[in-house]
Amino acid sequence: MHIAIDYNAAVRQGGGIGRFVREITQVAAQAAPQHRFSLWYAARGLDPKSAQMQALHELQRRLPNIKPRPIPINERLLTILWxxxxxxxxVETIVGAVDVVHGTDFVLPPTKAKTLLSIHDFAYIIHPETAPPELRRYLGGVVPRNVRRADHIHVNSRATKADMERLLGTAPSKSTIVYSGSGSDFYPRPAAEIAEMRQRLGLPERYLLNVGTVQPRKNVERLIEAFGQLPAELRSQPLVIGGKRGWLAEPIYAAVQRHGLEQAVIFLDFVSDSDLPKLYSGATAMVYPSLYEGFGVPIVEAQACGTPVITSTISSLPEIAGNAALLVDPHDTAALTAALQKILTEPDVCQSLAEAGPRQAAKFTWEGTGLGVLGLYELLG
Incomplete structure (x- = not known):
């Protein structure tokens, strides 16, 4: 069987959908050497020395059934055309005759083949205030059309499946849940590795951690407010926010000054893949009060590292966190403060969550994701 995969996110994004595409491609191609995999992407503007392009070259070197299919235009033009x-x-003009085409990032190319479409979330509808207007207009036009076109749809959680059926009227039988995962590099790191990372990044021995793009949907401004309401002695452990600046981030940074927390909140604008497991492992807790997630990968990563997690009671987050996290209403600042205080003052709670986390995280692996998606290819093909 010949499978064509939209690889655009994989060559442009380190995490998120890019990580998902890289992982499923590797797992599926390795598990099914009898199938051929063509990976198409808009090549203009890419840095051939980037980590994502180097990963693609390494994948091609190791797996002979993978063939990159670069298109000599930029991604924006490809999006406009299709x-x-x-x-x-x-897409057959690029990859040749194909049995299954996988649109990995909300959209499908023109094709006569069977199609699988991956839908990751509906944040642009459910929380429109947290997405740029241009992105809302674009997704609002193309996602419903592509959902109707697709022969089958992959969703990453029960919550995303329910959102799609409610918002777009999709039949339950048209979609299958295949959970996302975390990599094998997420596990409790030794004290020496954590100490080296802390010294290099200028972090104290203990800290609270939030991971994700600094943008309104991640609810970081409320987290800063809740942290500021802790008793002063509990703020001796700073709040470390690891993520790049996103859309409408200015009020979030301003909240630190507004609450007088300049010495207690640390922004790490960039965290490398190699440092992230150490950052989780060294944290007292990972606090993730997001307003909406299709899956919530940081929860799984933190739990796999044995780090207690505080997260939200809404969207997919309780589904992913299971009974191995403290769940709070993300709109309730006082409840979030209380959860932080519990983590900081009740060692038994921390110990219980640290022990339960890896068991919960073990349910979500990239190998399981890749094999699940491969099963959908074979069902369609």
């Missing part, structure tokens, strides 16, 4: 203008230029 999604806005709906130019009937089938």
């Amino acid at each position: 999604q806005r203008l709906r130019m009937p230029l089938p």
